[in-house]
Amino acid sequence: MSDKAELVKREETTPERSRRIPAVAPVVDIYENTDEILLYADMPGVAKDAISINVDNGKLTISGVRTVTATGAANWAEFGDVEYTRVFSVPQAIDVDKVNAELRDGVLKLHLPKSEAAKPRQIEIKAA
Amino acid sequence: MWTRVSDFDRMFTAMDQLRSRMNRLFWDFDRSYGNDYGWVVAEGAPRTNLYDVGNHFEIRAEVPGMTREDLNIRIQGNYLEISGTRKADAPEGYQAHRVERGAGSFTRSFTLPAEVDTEKAEASLKDGILTLSLPKSEAAKPKQITIN
Incomplete structure (x- = not known):
């Protein structure tokens, strides 16, 4: 009996972290x-605050969580909660302070x- | 004897953890091919959800990058048709490095589980999700039946 108690206890002390929301690359x-470099990403249903x-x-990470609140009984559901996440390598030439983003229609x-x-710079040749 | 059982138990716990970690490994691997979650016209039409909320149906569809003008919705009885066009939004004077987002038009039709009152149908668009009520x-x- 005491062994059983220990078993339960151990499961609690080593919790397995599991992600419930599937993560996909947009x-x-x-x-x-x-x-500039311009990046468009499709993230339908993601609110501004969730991005x-x-x-x-040198790594650009974009991430956005979408939660679909079901109303009533679902006859069919082809999309649901998802975490859009993707990582890009950013060249050194990018001015990180001036990066800006806008979100429209997902x-x-x-x-x-x-x-x-x-x-790029055009170099003029001066006449000697 | 009891300690030995607990040793076994510990071993199985470790194996369970290893197994779930391995499962997650493949899952993470699949993630990199997340293209199936993107919006691609070639695949046909946007994904939709249909909810039955007692007195009305609610349809939601993923339509990123589309505005009100780009979408057309037609209903007749229990037949619903959603069509739309996604314009290519490639900016002028830029060189393309990667183009994954599709453009084009789609039509998707549904047979709803019951007839709807077309006069009172409503549609809204927010953050690239079209919601039809x-x-x-x-x-x-649904009717409430009282017992006599």
């Missing part, structure tokens, strides 16, 4: 011009401006 |  488009964007040590649009030093 | 027709509504 589909993205990445564009670049001379001034976090982190730039750390699409996250992220502007990653290039730092002045990284922009 | 479709009140059931009088005949299809």
Whole structure:
């Protein structure tokens, strides 16, 4: 009996952390011009407050949690709670302080401006 | 004797943990191929949920990047059709590195479990989720029966 009690206790002391919300990578488009890199990510149903964007040590992490609150009985459900998350490598040339994001109709649009030093420069040849 | 059983038990616990960690490993691996969760027109149509809320049906559909003007909803009796177009939003003068998000048009039709009152149907769009509220027709509504 005492052994059984111990068994139960041990299960409690070594809890197994399990993620309940499935995590998926959102589909993205990445564009670049001379001034910035532009990233679009589809995150339908994610509210503005539920999105976090982190730039750390050359890694850009975007993450957004969507919770679908079911009303009534579901006849069918093809989508549900999900955590959209994806990590990108950011080139050194990005000015991290000026990164800005907008969210519209479930699409996250992220502007990653290039730092002045990284922009292409036209060099004029002076007549000697 | 008891200590020995507890040793076995400890071993099984460790094995269980290893197993669940292995399971998670594959799960994490699958995650990188999360494209099936993206919105791709080629796959057909947006994913939808249908809820039966007593007096009305609620339909939700994932339509990221679409505005009111891009969507068309038609209802007749218990037949519902959602169609829409997603425009390519590629900016001008940019070079594309990666294009995963699809563009194009779709049509999806449903047969609802019961007839709906088309006059009172409502639709709203928020954060790329289309929500339709479709009140059931009088005949299809749940009725309370009193016992005499």
